[in-house]
Amino acid sequence: MEVSWALVANAVIAGLLLGGFYAAMSVGISISFGMLDVVNIAHPAFIILGSYIAYIVNDRFGFDPIVVAVAVSPLFFLLGMVLYRIYYVCFERRGQESLRGLAFFFGILFITEVALVLIFGVDYRMVSTRYGDVTWRAGGVDFPMRLVVPFLVSMVMVIGVQLFLTRTFFGRAVLAVAQDQLALRLMGVNPVRVKELAFALSIATAGVAGAFLIVIQPVQPAIGREFIGLVFAVCVLGGMGSILGTLLGAFVLGLAESFTSTFFGPSWAPAVSFGLLLATLAFRPSGILGR
Amino acid sequence: MAAAKGAVMAEALLEVRGVTKRFGGFTALDGVDFLVRPGERVGLIGPNGSGKSTLVNCIAGTLRNEEGSIRFEGEEIRGHAAHRRIRLGLARSFQIPKPFASMTVLDNLCVPLLYAARGHEKLAPGRIVEEAMRILGQVGLAGRARAMSGGLTQVDMRKLELARAMAAKPKLLISDEAMAGLSASEVDDVLALLYGLKEQGVAVIMIEHVMRAVMKFSERIAVLVAGRKIADGDPQSVVGNAEVVRAYLGE
């Protein structure tokens, strides 16, 4: 195949745009796994759930999926609170999180996927947006709006989360709970409550990211499982629990996948994320930035 | 001290030299030297955060020190995995007890008897339970042998921790704050237990904040402050050392 400047440039742009979106998908894991040490492998299930909710409303009423997702995010927030309560009472409090907590989240992931199959079937679903077919061109390089718009909103969301964590009292309580729960208690803050709300936030970001996903590509229930590797890869690459690290890891992954897709074909893309995850765990478990 | 080092080194059971451990930018241990002779009773004290637990973890093998050497019976053990070290005879108890919760008290002891003790003291398979009961008798837990280890009282859990370390048939046992939060009589119980080890010729490093116990038990006391050893000698002189007093009471 001819390797032209345009081909490479397009791969880079697509990789960066996707990377921004991957950061939005993974920021929740940075919180739940990186900071709270909760292994929520059901995270992609909530992303897909968000995709389908955006699809239903878009299909029925024609509203923009991203607007829908933001409007519906409080529901995801509540769902996250309930889920964390169950997790805490049944597993974390009893020290059973490594085996049974993991099985629990797997069960949630599984139930979500099968329920979606029962309701919607296995066909791919997509949304129609005003900008979905628009592509800007600049110097031989394509900027498809279906990637650009989610990229921009993803950046807003990720930076928003970072600002929330570093500038607000509650956000800093979340950062603190990751390090020293006893100190928090002594300050009169209930660490369980903090974790509950932080976890709820992570689920809310997943729901919103789901809308971004379905703008970018068609969705079917099983693709959630393929994203597990991706979100954990981004989190580990970025050094666990650092939002900036997540951003960096997401861009690296986006670029790697984009180049693999361009030069080896798109079917190998899921292998890239898992492969990078395994390689990082094997050789540099503290991530790119390293702690 | 330095003058006698030549003769002392030959018979040192544990020899820690220049051990440095860093966590990112934070230096937890800075060039620590530490010596334990066979059968010796050494106390290790220091304010919270001074690096005592880090030192224990580096000696036991659950952490790797960046610099320095750790020799046990003359053999360099710095690269050894923790399970190898205990097989050589270097046992430790955990500050917060970590029982094998799905097993009975008796079965808890069978694990080190089967895995650690076998390393240097061959036990016939049929004798394992007998030996476990004997050790439980020594620590006063014989009556709780069939109880589930997860439901024990605090002091019984501490005893189980020590019993498990003893079941490894160690030459050196590190007792990590086994008396924290215990009542006076419970402290005496644990102290008696540790004295029993002396009878068997087991060297003990006692890490404690309960000063009465440390003073009573130790032949020698080492003091760690901010990752450095600032004193090492007989209990009376260490306790009278101005720098030690300052470290504990603050400037």
Added chain:
Amino acid sequence: MSNKIFAVVTLTVAIALAAVTQLIPNEYFFSAAYTVLLFVILATAWNILGGYTGYVNFGSAAFFAIGAYTTVFVYNAFKAPLPVGIVAGTLVAGLAGLGLGYLTLRLRGVFFAIASLALAVVLYIFIVNWDYVGGARGAYVIQPREIPFGLPRYIHLIYAVQLVMAAIALVVARTIERSTLGRGLAAIRDDELAAECSGVPTLKLKIFSTMVSCALMGMAGTTFPYYLSYIEPSSAFSLSYAVNSIAMPLIGGMMSWMGPLIGAVLLGSVQQLVQVTVSSAWNLLIVGVLLVLFVTLAPNGIMGWVDAWRRRKGP
């Protein structure tokens, strides 16, 4: 009961059952029983690493598929008969488990779990693109015309083979459970750091446990291509294997060899019934819900209830 006696008894029972049940007139029995036995092996195998050692493997489907596709491979390459396929499939799956374990068991259990899931996804992509074993179109395996022991149809034979393999899996699990190795694994499961500091060579034992577990899961898959004479990736990598291999030991009880057996027989039979009355998607949903219900409300499973009841009755 000593290990040797248990082995002899179990294998004898298995062979006797295999012979006696041949008289059952309902043909459907054999394919239903085959599937339930498949799950007995899978659940028992999973529990060696899961319940005994405390490490969750999400990639059961991958090792099952390795067993199945190795059989296909040796059939295509050497026209090898079933026994060769079984041995080869078990070995290759065991090696794959060794590889996975060696790469990831130095890390926290959660990374092993994710890596096992990754393996399933990547292997699936790999198989779909590998034409020698049929790729996405699938591969055919011709059942030999001459069936040993004079059995009427081939399904009767692989059902019997599966019975014997289930017996083998149970014997292996029980032997491990009661051995010194089993105590070491239990210590790792209860508190890995304390186990390491009690002299247990945790990495070695974990890798061994993974290897045995994955080998047995591969063994479960080796007869699969012969079941329908045909195999294709989406059925070999079916989600049903991943969820059932976790749900069955959990529901039956993860602490002993009896738990996965009970869970597989109960849950497997229920699923066979549900599948003919309702769709397979509903079937999977029920399994998923049962998994979540049991793990939150009855984490020690049915065997846990039995133990609690026994303890309440007094010594």
